[in-house]
Structures are given as C-alpha cells and as structure tokens.
Amino acid sequence: MIAGLSDFAQLDPASSLGLLLLLAIVCGELVQRWLRLPRLCGYVLAGLFVGPSGMAWLPAPLGSDLRPLLWLGLGLLLFELGSRVDLRWLRANPPVLLTSLTESALCFASIYILLRQFDFTPEAAYAIGAIAVATSPTVVIAVVIESRARGQVTQRLQLLSALNTLYSIGLLMLGEAVIESSTLSLNRLQNPLLLVCASFLAACMLAIAIGRWIPRLLEGEQARLLATLALVLLTAMLVQFYKLSLPLVFLGGGLLLRHFSERLRIFPDHFGGVGGLAALLLFALTGASLSFSDLTQGGVIALMIIATRVIAKYLGVICFAGRGGLSPAKAHCLGLALTPMSTIAVLQYHEQAGRTAALAEPMFGAAILASVLIMELLGPPLSSRAIARANEADANVGDGRHGA
C-alpha cells in the first residue's frame, strides 16, 4: 500500500502536498494531545516523514510549484508578528532595547568564538553566528497564537524576535559586503544597501496598501481579509522575482503598519484561520526540506551551537530584565523562550550558500541544518513551556472550545 501511495505522491506535487497536509494535521493533533507539545512540532515531523529522509515523496529542494506556498506562509506569519510589535515601546523602555542588543551580541560573539575553535573559516563562523542570532519569528507567532498568550513575556518575546531577526539579516548583508575582500568598501556595500532600500520600500508599500488602501476601498471583514491575503501572495512572488529579502519586506511591513496605522484590527487574529493554514504549510514544508543526514554530519557541532545559543540568549535577557520592569521569574522564562531557530535560518542558509562560494564547505550547511532540525523540534516546546510557566498561556486552550 505504501508503494502505491508513493507512486501516487510522485505523480505531481499537488497530490504529495495533499498527503503531506493531512499527515501534518493528524501529527499535529496527536503531538498536542499525547505529548502536550505545540502542534507545529507535529507538522515538522510529518514533513520529515514525507521529505528526503523519509518517504521521499517530495523532492529535496522544494519544487517551484510548492515554494510559493512556503513564501505565502512565511510572509503571512512574519507580517502578523511585525504588526504585533510596537517599536515605540523601545522609547518608553530603553532597557528592552539594551536587552535586545545584549542577547544578540552575546549570541553572535559566543557562537563565532566557538566555531573558530572548531576550525571553521571566519566567513562560515560569521555567517552561522549571524543566522543563529535570529529567534524564529514564525515559531514565536505560531506558539503565541496557539496558546493564546498574553502578558509581559509574550510581548517581549515577540519584540525581541522581530528585532533579532532584523539584526540577523543586517549582519548577513554586512558580512556579504566584506566576504570577498578583507576591507569594507563602498562598492561592496552597494548591493546589500540597495537590497535593504528596495526591501524597505516594498515594506512601506505593503504597509500602506494593507493599512490604508484596503480599508478604504473595501467594506466588510471578509473582503478585506481576502484582499490582504491576495496582496501578501502577490508581494511574496514579487519579492522572490526581484530577489528582495522576504523577511525584511514582511516583518518590516508589519512593523511599519503597526507604527503608522491609526486603526486597529485591519485583519483578524491569525488572519482568521488562514494563519493556521500558513503555519501548517510552512512548518510541514520546512520539515520536508530537512534531512536526518544533516544530523549525522553536523550533529555534534549543532548541539554545541544550540547550547551556546541558549546560554548566551538567557544571560543576555537576565542582564537588563529587572531594569526593564520584568520580574526575575518572568526573566528566566523569557530567556528560555528565545531559543527557537527555524525556517528563516534555512532560508538564509540557502541564500547565503547560493551567493558566496566561500561558504560552500559542507560543514557549514550541515551545522546550520542540523541546528535547525533539532531546534524545530526542541525550540517550540521550550517557548511554549516558558510562556506557560510565566502564567501567560490561556488556561482554557486545548479543552475543545472553538479556536482552541
């Protein structure tokens, strides 16, 4: 029967996708019910099963038919996270900005030093350090929405994740500028700068379109929601076509929307259920693009990277937590909640590896992908537990009520 299914799955991407989604949903529910883990862990496991390490129903670099779905999912979740983060808070509470800079700096520096000890090239160590700075924004938003979390740890987690994702992107772009030469020259900086400006522009346009044009032109929540989704898909395709930075455009777009929009609730929480589908697609497809062979190659390094990262981020948060108004108990929770590492990392890896020859060494890929694989499964439960320990999860979630 499995052989028959394999044949069916390899017919075309749509059939394998359908199988994957069904499997992912079932896995998600089982994982939530039996293991009390966030559903997205189940999605990742389903993806692993269907991907190259498992049944190999989906091709290892995802086909061009399926990648738009990945981008749509990514775009929606990133945009939603951005729209929940108010950068003005940094002005009212400067220690939070200090926390953000400290945890990212500590993370980057400690990983760079660690990897240099293991004879990684400076470029590879830099790139991995930069990628590791980001706390997966997609995992954060998925976990926050699923546990219906509200409170100080939740707010700070979202803010720190948005910020450190931006730092990560910035570091990688800066790195690109110096990668081929040992000095920073204006010429080298041009390409990344152009990319940033163009992405920022696209982010602005997205924010204006969703924040202003859609509410003005369309009445009714349904119409607005559909228009927003269509716009996100279109933007995602354009971003890939013009090779802009997808995280920058969507995260930035969300942040800008929040910063400048006067009216609230332009789109419902999690895009009214479509966000759930986005998360499903994103994590299942991410799982399908990971492979256990990365573990065997880079597993040990990955574990060290993960351990260093957890400690660095934890310490970074503890430093200024008190001055930022966070109680010690909640600070501990926040430190652990920052651990997820995910799809963005994979995306960044593919982009970096594609762009710079110096990173073509296999250990680079293995280390990153192994870290992501482990953290895709360990990160979400840690974040979810941390939020629950901080008493910020909705106690009613999971009792079968609507939306739970």
Place this chain on the structure above:
Amino acid sequence: MALEAFKSSQPLTLGVELELQVLDPTDYNLAPCAPDLIYWVGKQSAHSDRIVPEITQSMIEINTGVHSQHASLLEELRALRDHLHKGAGVLNVRLCGGGTHPFQDWPERRITDSPRHHKLSELYGYLAKQFTVFGQHIHVGCANGDDAMYLLHALGRYVPHFIALSASSPFVQGHDTLFQSARLNAIAAFPLSGRAPLVLTWREFEAYYEKMTATGVVASMKDFYWDIRPKPNYGTIEIRVCDTPLHVSHAADLAAYAQALCHYLLEQRPIEPIDDDYLVYSFNRFQACRFGLEGTMVDPRSRRHRRIADDIVETLTTLRPHAEAVAAESAHQALLRRAARGESDAEHCRTAFSEFRSPQELARWQARQWLV
C-alpha cells in the same frame, strides 16, 4: 464573631478607591498585566501602598489617602494616575476607566494569584471572573457608628443619583446593552448584594452582624456586597455603586458630591429613614442603571415620579451652601452642568462607538480619555 469597634474618624473626610482596566495595546483587549504593574510600582519608592490588585489580573485598584477637600483628593488621583501611566509605558500596557470593558470575554480572565482570590473563585464560580467590572468606591468618614448607620440609610434615596451620574458601562461583550450602567448587573448576582437591614444604631448593627456570623453565612464585612456598606476599621461608610468614570476629575467630583450630601444630611437630618423608603429602592436603582439621567425615580413618601436628572439638579441646588462649606464649589458646578445637560460617560461611549463602529477603537478611545 463580634464586629470590630467602629473607629472614630474625622467626619466628612473622603477616600476613593478606583478600579482601572489594564489594556493590551495590540488589540485593546484586557491584558493580565496588573501583577507586573504592581511589581513595577513596588520597585519605585512612591505610592506603593496605594496600588493594589483586584480579583482578576486585568484589574488594578488605586486607593487614595484621607482627604478633607475635593482639591487635594483630585490632586492625589491625578498623581496616582500619572504614576501608573509611567509604569504602563514601561510595560507596554494602557490604562483606562469605564465600568465595563467593551468587548472582553469573561472566560479569558485570570484570577489573581492570592489565597483570598482563589477562595472567592472557588466559591463563586464564574461570577468571580464575571466580576471583571470596574467601579469607584467612595468612603466618607464618620465620627461614630450611629452616624454611619444613619448616613447609610439616608443616602439610600440618593443611590440612583450616584449610579446615573457615574454610569459608564453601556457595552458588554461587544454589544450595546441599552443600559447606562451594565456593571451593576454583574454585582447583583452575588448572594449578599443589595442593601443593609434597616437598623439605625451601631449597637443594633453589631447584633445583626453577630446573628449573620453565627449562622455561618458571613465571615467578615467583606462578604456583604451591599450598595452602601459601613467599614468599621476605617471609620467610614462606603458608597459602592459608582462605575469608574472615564476621567479622574469626574471621580473626584462624585466624591465631593457624597461629601456635600453627608454634610447636609448630618446637619439637617431632613429624613428619618423608615422601612417603607425601601419599597421603591429596587425600582429606582434599576431605572438609574437602565436609563441613567433619563430614568424615573419615585419618592416613597410623596409618591411623586420624577426624572432622575431633575432630582439631581434640585438636590444640587439645595446642597449649594453645603458644597461651599466643604470647599467643593467647582465639583458642584461640574455636576450641575452634567445633570442639566443630561450628559453621561455612557452616552459619550455610545457616541464614540457610533463614530468608530469598532469596540476595539472604543477601548482605545477610552484609554486616551483617561489621560485627559
């Protein structure tokens, strides 16, 4: 169990307790951040004994000290409001007044983590979470328990005034309840709500209290959820029917009204309370909650029906010399203006809602109003 002795306090002094809403600026729903705010307040040197938690984690209460005049009370309320505003900025939450939150869902509320609140939650079930309503309690100092009991019953006639003047809770769960003060409906469900028995001396009240505790129905004064309640350990009577107004200035004005009223009642003793006065109590109270200033109140003695706003205007006119005596002229003027125009916070909320057509925008508007 015996009731504690009534502490004699300076007559006609004022104290105010205000319950405030803690909002999440992402969507202006209630945020369970009162414990974090209290933690922050505790770390500052100022006001830490004045800010306390309430039954659910999205409610925070400010308590003023004892004031003999409206002006200093208003000053302290403003200072407390501004102090909390700073903390709210640090924690990225917002605060506002209003008797109910326009669209919160009671199952989402979280009980404050303290033994007393957990006990209340266990005892009262969903009523505890539904009690996420925000009110103003006005304390008026009394020289002795007998004065307190007299005021308690004499003020009963004016309860509709306080309800109508403070009403600021027209929206519940995202919908217009058509009430001016829907908040009081949440209190009515408690078994010991309503009013105190008609006893006019502290001695008789002590006897009543002993009977209630002997039956085991009551363990302390806190178990009575009456509209007006004596508080022997403060030496005050407590008026508990007001919604938290949208602005602190109105809260101070309402307290000054209570002060002037008590001054008038104690000085002139215009009525001696009798049981028949309570024939119309529930009706008048309902009218005030439902229709506010436009409601009808019945005088139990003359059997006359009149519009609550008109009754308030007439009372305020009578109170003018008493308001002057307690230095509350500006409050007196402000209330007179409101009553004459039929203005209420509930109507302001409705107007704002009709403009925004969104309960979230209404909550956001309330948060901005709070800082005015």
